[in-house]
Amino acid sequence: MSGFHDINGVLHVDNVPLPDIAKQYGTPCYVYSASVIRGQFNALKDAMARALPANRQPLLCYACKANSNIAILKLLQNLGSGLEIVSEGELLRGLKAGFSGNKIISTSFGKNESEIKACLKAGILQFNVESPDELDNINKFAGEMGKCADALFRLNPDIRGGGNSKIETGRKEDKFGNTADDILRLYKIANEMENVTPLGLSIHIGSQISQANTFKPAFEKLAELVHILRGKGYKVERTDIGGGFPIIYNDEQLLDLDEYAGFVRDIILPLNTQIQMEPGRYMVGNAGILLAKTQYIKQTPAREFIVLDAGMSDLIRPTLYEAYHNVRTVMNSNRNAKTYDVVGPICESGDIFAKNRSVNEVNDGDLLVIESVGAYGFSMASNYNSRPLPAEILVDGDNIALIGAAQTIDELIARENIPDWL
Numbered sequence: 395m396s397g398f399h400d401i402n403g404v405l406h407v408d409n410v411p412l413p414d415i416a417k418q419y420g421t422p423c424y425v426y427s428a429s430v431i432r433g434q435f436n437a438l439k440d441a442m443a444r445a446l447p448a449n450r451q452p453l454l455c456y457a458c459k460a461n462s463n464i465a466i467l468k469l470l471q472n473l474g475s476g477l478e479i480v481s482e483g484e485l486l487r488g489l490k491a492g493f494s495g496n497k498i499i500s501t502s503f504g505k506n507e508s509e510i511k512a513c514l515k516a517g518i519l520q521f522n523v524e525s526p527d528e529l530d531n532i533n534k535f536a537g538e539m540g541k542c543a544d545a546l547f548r549l550n551p552d553i554r555g556g557g558n559s560k561i562e563t564g565r566k567e568d569k570f571g572n573t574a575d576d577i578l579r580l581y582k583i584a585n586e587m588e589n590v591t592p593l594g595l596s597i598h599i600g601s602q603i604s605q606a607n608t609f610k611p612a613f614e615k616l617a618e619l620v621h622i623l624r625g626k627g628y629k630v631e632r633t634d635i636g637g638g639f640p641i642i643y644n645d646e647q648l649l650d651l652d653e654y655a656g657f658v659r660d661i662i663l664p665l666n667t668q669i670q671m672e673p674g675r676y677m678v679g680n681a682g683i684l685l686a687k688t689q690y691i692k693q694t695p696a697r698e699f700i701v702l703d704a705g706m707s708d709l710i711r712p713t714l715y716e717a718y719h720n721v722r723t724v725m726n727s728n729r730n731a732k733t734y735d736v737v738g739p740i741c742e743s744g745d746i747f748a749k750n751r752s753v754n755e756v757n758d759g760d761l762l763v764i765e766s767v768g769a770y771g772f773s774m775a776s777n778y779n780s781r782p783l784p785a786e787i788l789v790d791g792d793n794i795a796l797i798g799a800a801q802t803i804d805e806l807i808a809r810e811n812i813p814d815w816l
């Protein structure tokens with residue numbers, strides 16, 4: 395069996411019991427299932443294959459901000475994925491995982507000199523441009539390096555979309571993208587630049603978008619601008635339609651991929667462009683859990699707390715976005731359910747994974763998992779409270795590998811220095 399499932403009352407990932415992983419690698423740790431990632435990649439790929447002709451399949455560029463562990467990148471690269479990056483660090487991870495430059499897209503918001511130059515050196519497929527000054531810099535640095543950069547312009551379609559306001563990116567008040575009028579100006583400028591070739595448009599309107607309908611007006615605005623640009627004689631060869639596909643955290647309705655792909659077929663396909671997509675969360679979100687141990691049960695007059703050894707430094711989504719993550723015990727005994735607040739050891743009241751949550755009765759030392767943390771889990775972890783980053787483990791059938799070693803406290807402190815004048 396693949397993925398996370400119960401065998402005789404013990405939670406397993408593929409064929410491996412989670413208590414074995416806790417014993418071998420300690421807690422807290424992130425555990426990922428390779429088969430779930432493969433399943434997700436193929437589900438999206440197949441939905442597009444059903445809707446679009448074989449010679450017009452999109453380039454799926456995995457948005458690795460969701461989870462940039464190089465083993466996860468390698469797994470996706472093996473499946474034929476491209477890569478969407480937002481920093482020099484993500485570029486270097488992608489190259490290390492074996493992605494060739496011509497399958498890498500840079501969409502970062504405030505591209506800096508070192509990053510632009512590293513992207514040019516790697517021969518990435520394109521830069522998705524966020525602002526006029528950024529375009530100038532790309533042209534300048536490409537000129538210095540004797541290169542020509544392919545550029546797409548990110549459209550801000552002024553459309554609402556996304557699970558909550560912190561992960562919406564396509565409203566006019568958001569920092570992302572350019573208006574249609576600005577893109578018309580930028581395209582003209584870029585067309586006259588020596589070291590930039592304008593080749594198309596991109597959009598990304600938000601994350602965890604559960605209604606396929608939300609994408610439709612954004613696609614229509616993109617298509618309209620493609621026609622206007624072509625009417626002015628400009629080349630538009632690529633359209634990057636972004637990411638934003640949802641996963642299940644609780645009882646959400648999942649986006650109907652066929653309905654989504656239908657909009658791509660009806661609105662984007664007729665543009666005769668190379669189609670690109672940037673899915674992040676969808677590929678990896680449901681493929682990861684955070685495995686933690688109950689340090690203490692604490693009873694107060696108002697509440698009963700499960701105090702885990704994992705905290706908001708390991709997974710910040712619940713407190714940052716008030717995001718729901720399912721919590722369950724690893725040994726699924728027939729103990730009665732009780733209502734708890736599930737918290738971490740960090741000195742903040744916001745260090746909460748779940749409030750008023752019904753969980754099988756838990757004792758000190760019991761293992762718990764927090765589900766659906768494969769995306770924006772480890773990648774947003776921090777060292778707050780001087781806590782070392784947790785280990786990451788990948789399971790594939792019977793194979794288990796430590797794909798990210800836990801940091802040590804010594805490593806944390808070693809980078810710091812007391813000046814001799816103190």
Ligand code: LLP
Pocket residue numbers: 457459460478501561563598600601602636637638639672673674675676711715769770
């Ligand atoms: N493309 C661009 C330009 C993006 O900004 C993003 C995500 C993606 C693609 C991938 O979006 P996805 O398919 O994963 O929805 N930390 C938040 C999510 C922030 C997403 C930022 N941009 C969270 O934990 O929910």
